Amino acid sequence: xxxLRTLVxxxxxxxxxxxxxxxxxxxxxxxxxxxxxxxxxxITDDGQFHGIIGGGCFEGDLLEHARAVFDAGHPRLLFYDMxxxxxxxxxxxLGCNGAVRLVLQRLDTVxxxxxxxxxxxxxxxxxRGVLATVCASRESDYPVGRxxxxxxxxxxxxxxxxxxxxxxxxxxxxxxxxGAPLFIEHKVGQSxxxxxxxxxxPPPHLLIIGAGPDALPVVKLARVLDWEVTxxxxxxxxxxxxxxTDADRALTTTPESLPGQVKMETVDAVVLMTHNIGYDExxxxxxxxxxxxxxxMLGPAARRERLLTGLGASAESLRKRVFGPVGLxxxxxxxxxxxxxxxxEVVAWFRGEGRYAARAHRKQAKGNSAQSDPVHxxxxxx
Numbered sequence: 001x002x003x004l005r006t007l008v009x010x011x012x013x014x015x016x017x018x019x020x021x022x023x024x025x026x027x028x029x030x031x032x033x034x035x036x037x038x039x040x041x042x043i044t045d046d047g048q049f050h051g052i053i054g055g056g057c058f059e060g061d062l063l064e065h066a067r068a069v070f071d072a073g074h075p076r077l078l079f080y081d082m083x084x085x086x087x088x089x090x091x092x093x094l095g096c097n098g099a100v101r102l103v104l105q106r107l108d109t110v111x112x113x114x115x116x117x118x119x120x121x122x123x124x125x126x127x128r129g130v131l132a133t134v135c136a137s138r139e140s141d142y143p144v145g146r147x148x149x150x151x152x153x154x155x156x157x158x159x160x161x162x163x164x165x166x167x168x169x170x171x172x173x174x175x176x177x178x179g180a181p182l183f184i185e186h187k188v189g190q191s192x193x194x195x196x197x198x199x200x201x202p203p204p205h206l207l208i209i210g211a212g213p214d215a216l217p218v219v220k221l222a223r224v225l226d227w228e229v230t231x232x233x234x235x236x237x238x239x240x241x242x243x244x245t246d247a248d249r250a251l252t253t254t255p256e257s258l259p260g261q262v263k264m265e266t267v268d269a270v271v272l273m274t275h276n277i278g279y280d281e282x283x284x285x286x287x288x289x290x291x292x293x294x295x296x297m298l299g300p301a302a303r304r305e306r307l308l309t310g311l312g313a314s315a316e317s318l319r320k321r322v323f324g325p326v327g328l329x330x331x332x333x334x335x336x337x338x339x340x341x342x343x344x345e346v347v348a349w350f351r352g353e354g355r356y357a358a359r360a361h362r363k364q365a366k367g368n369s370a371q372s373d374p375v376h377x378x379x380x381x382x
Contacts, residue, residue: 003203011116021043022104025196029098039053073106076103077103077104078102110147111145113147126266130197168195181196207267208273223246272326280307284307284311288314295321296326296345300324
């Protein structure tokens with residue numbers, strides 16, 4: 001998986017300079033590594049990195065290979081094994097206890113379509129799909145560096161889809177079903193073709209409901225992660241784009257008008273920060289029929305249960321999706337610390353670690369009458 005916004009933004013800016021660019025893609029990892037398969041970065045012909053894939057473990061050596069690829073124009077598959085016990089590995093003195101396989105490609109010499117064109121299209125349209133990259137091949141029909149993009153539930157974007165082999169399409173379907181990257185060798189003719197399949201999707205879309213001062217750090221941190229951020233509030237003076245310069249949009253809306261203002265099918269997570277139980281209830285009613293999987297709420301567990309109980313039948317579709325008090329318990333007190341705890345929990349949810357938060361949030365509230373958030377100490381209104 002890749003951060004589309006970071007990669008595409010850097011590519012568009014660098015492409016405008018018309019300088020040669022190289023794409024480095026991690027296609028396989030073993031053991032402990034800084035980044036996993038699907039991590040990408042751009043390298044310019046003057047040796048500048050845009051992105052990070054090795055945490056400094058092998059970038060120096062990688063740059064030497066990049067210079068060779070810039071000169072020759074041919075893609076190169078590299079393998080860095082940092083599991084060796086010797087202290088001096090390639091003379092770099094590593095010892096990260098992992099291995100990384102990656103491919104280097106000069107973008108102006110890749111056969112066929114430039115993969116960044118498809119990635120830019122994904123970002124612009126909030127599309128998703130599988131990017132297939134040939135990493136090793138002895139077949140002239142499938143040269144190293146060739147890409148194909150398979151849009152989710154649609155035909156490939158890359159031209160020439162009619163003659164695309166079934167084995168390649170099947171590999172893409174497997175990744176579409178699992179969402180996990182795949183590095184595999186296919187038997188083709190008398191030899192093999194090794195392909196890296198990567199699931200590509202737009203950055204997460206976070207909807208923050210409530211534009212008070214405590215929402216500002218949450219927005220800023222989400223922007224650091226390059227998420228798409230929408231802020232809404234029923235008070236026009238609060239939902240001012242000039243206050244939320246790090247958000248993609250700041251909108252004034254009532255709870256009932258929310259679906260007309262925001263495309264809810266694009267929203268991945270919601271954080272309720274209205275500090276008003278009446279508005280929280282109205283917004284929850286609107287969120288109930290949506291497919292949003294994470295809804296975080298300020299306030300103690302007793303407040304959360306009170307709200308859900310008051311929603312009647314709607315509560316059933318919400319109970320497994322509402323997390324309150326929102327955020328991981330890190331002892332946060334300052335607004336910025338609270339923002340960190342909130343974003344950390346949302347990240348955990350996106351990474352599939354939400355089950356840990358779920359166990360904590362769903363503990364039955366026992367006699368906690370204090371109307372404050374036990375995780376953050378944030379006062380909330382009845």
